[in-house]
Amino acid sequence: MADQTPVLRIQNIKKSYGDNKVLKGVSLELNRGGIKVVIGPSGGGKSTLLHCINFLVGLDEGRIYLNGKEIIHNRKRELTAYRQKVGMIFQDFNLFDHLNALHNVLIGPVRVKKLPKSEARERAVAELERVGLRDHMTKYPAELSGGQKQRVSIARALAMDPEVMLLDEPTSALDPELIGEVHEVIRDLASGGMTMLLVTHEVGFASSLADEIFFMEDGKIVEQGPPQKILFNAECDRTREFCAKIGRLHNNSS
Amino acid sequence: MLQGFIVISENLPYILGGIWVTLTVVVGALIMGLSLGLVLSVAQVYGSRVVRRTVGVYVWFFRGIPLLVLLFLFYFGILANLQIELSPFIVSIIVLGLISSAYQSQIIRGAILSLPEGQLKAARSIGMSDSKAIVFVILPQAIRLSIPGWTNEYTIILKDSAVTYALGVTEILARSRHVAERTYQHFWIYILAGCIFLLLTYVGTKLFQILEEKVRTPGYTQ
Numbered sequence: 001m002a003d004q005t006p007v008l009r010i011q012n013i014k015k016s017y018g019d020n021k022v023l024k025g026v027s028l029e030l031n032r033g034g035i036k037v038v039i040g041p042s043g044g045g046k047s048t049l050l051h052c053i054n055f056l057v058g059l060d061e062g063r064i065y066l067n068g069k070e071i072i073h074n075r076k077r078e079l080t081a082y083r084q085k086v087g088m089i090f091q092d093f094n095l096f097d098h099l100n101a102l103h104n105v106l107i108g109p110v111r112v113k114k115l116p117k118s119e120a121r122e123r124a125v126a127e128l129e130r131v132g133l134r135d136h137m138t139k140y141p142a143e144l145s146g147g148q149k150q151r152v153s154i155a156r157a158l159a160m161d162p163e164v165m166l167l168d169e170p171t172s173a174l175d176p177e178l179i180g181e182v183h184e185v186i187r188d189l190a191s192g193g194m195t196m197l198l199v200t201h202e203v204g205f206a207s208s209l210a211d212e213i214f215f216m217e218d219g220k221i222v223e224q225g226p227p228q229k230i231l232f233n234a235e236c237d238r239t240r241e242f243c244a245k246i247g248r249l250h251n252n253s254s
Numbered sequence: 255m256l257q258g259f260i261v262i263s264e265n266l267p268y269i270l271g272g273i274w275v276t277l278t279v280v281v282g283a284l285i286m287g288l289s290l291g292l293v294l295s296v297a298q299v300y301g302s303r304v305v306r307r308t309v310g311v312y313v314w315f316f317r318g319i320p321l322l323v324l325l326f327l328f329y330f331g332i333l334a335n336l337q338i339e340l341s342p343f344i345v346s347i348i349v350l351g352l353i354s355s356a357y358q359s360q361i362i363r364g365a366i367l368s369l370p371e372g373q374l375k376a377a378r379s380i381g382m383s384d385s386k387a388i389v390f391v392i393l394p395q396a397i398r399l400s401i402p403g404w405t406n407e408y409t410i411i412l413k414d415s416a417v418t419y420a421l422g423v424t425e426i427l428a429r430s431r432h433v434a435e436r437t438y439q440h441f442w443i444y445i446l447a448g449c450i451f452l453l454l455t456y457v458g459t460k461l462f463q464i465l466e467e468k469v470r471t472p473g474y475t476q
Binding site for chain 1: 370372373375376377378379380381382383386390391394395398471472473474
């Protein structure tokens with residue numbers, strides 16, 4: 001039964017900065033365990049879409065439903081409860097710079113969930129272990145590599161027990177050799193059944209993981225479908241052109 | 255010159271006794287300034303338009319009026335009219351504290367604004383309310399960044415505290431003046447007073463440096 005209601009439903013989100021219409025009415029649904037990937041050119045509104053879904057950027061219009069229930073973002077309690085359920089991974093990690101890896105993960109369970117210290121600590125250690133960073137718990141963000149930072153940020157999100165994860169280009173700020181370790185963690189999440197909405201330029205990775213790809217340009221979802229169709233057999237000319245370009249890039253680099 | 259040394263050695267304990275008075279005024283004012291400054295800075299960065307304006311007026315007021323004017327205004331003007339009896343010592347701490355809060359609020363505000371926007375976003379994304387995000391994520395970082403500014407603030411308040419002699423607070427300058435007027439050894443006595451202030455500046459800035467080193471986040475090279 002629960003599987004029939006989408007975990008997350010986004011309806012007609014619009015967002016402008018002044019005259020610049022960044023999102024022109026975007027709708028999408030995420031089913032439990034589903035993995036959707038958003039691709040598209042820079043400036044197309046992908047990042048803004050994810051930020052809007054978490055209300056980190058205020059929306060001008062549109063509705064968001066979690067498990068069928070509309071989120072009223074003006075109600076502070078409702079908003080903070082919703083954000084715990086929707087984990088967010090940022091392009092530039094955004095770890096809390098004054099806290100070591102362990103405390104970055106710990107701060108949510110302790111301050112937001114109000115778990116007892118020992119229980120929260122156990123949980124945080126388990127999450128760091130899950131992303132392969134047990135040996136780096138006492139390091140501060142400035143002492144970690146980009147890939148390690150991103151893995152800490154994934155552990156931080158996981159410690160809140162999210163039902164959905166939003167990943168905003170999680171590897172685009174990383175050196176090529178560090179991308180693999182983050183991809184591996186995301187793959188683990190996927191096989192564990194995590195529902196995810198992922199923005200990425202790594203089409204190879206996306207196609208191996210996604211059950212659906214959205215091509216987004218100019219504030220709209222232009223086309224959507226299974227990876228093979230979008231990447232190799234798209235209906236829309238613009239989608240085909242874009243996928244051919246990044247496909248070439250991907251082949252050259254691999 | 256010999257006469258000078260004799261006078262100094264005879265009156266040294268009395269003048270040095272002023273150090274405690276000076277330091278109590280300075281530390282009291284700094285602590286009061288910090289507590290108020292934290293609240294003001296958060297209000298000015300995150301508050302509504304009206305709140306931001308109000309803080310702006312407060313800062314303008316206390317940064318814009320000379321210390322001596324404020325001391326006289328509070329001690330002889332406001333408090334006397336309200337028939338509140340406070341010692342010059344307490345009034346000095348309060349007035350210096352209010353002035354310092356205006357300056358400190360701007361030090362902390364600058365530090366808050368220098369933090370990457372992503373810090374607040376990340377805090378919100380794990381379900382923190384804005385007030386929790388400010389207390390547990392923003393301020394711990396902003397306070398670290400404020401320490402160099404506070405070192406400066408300490409030296410300014412230290413020197414400003416000499417002005418409180420005008421209300422009759424028996425700090426270093428007031429005591430030096432008593433001795434100088436009695437003994438006519440103005441030159442040597444004021445050299446001594448100056449040296450005490452220099453020494454206090456030196457020790458204070460060293461202590462702030464140690465503090466800065468202590469709370470520095472590992473891996474950061476600032």
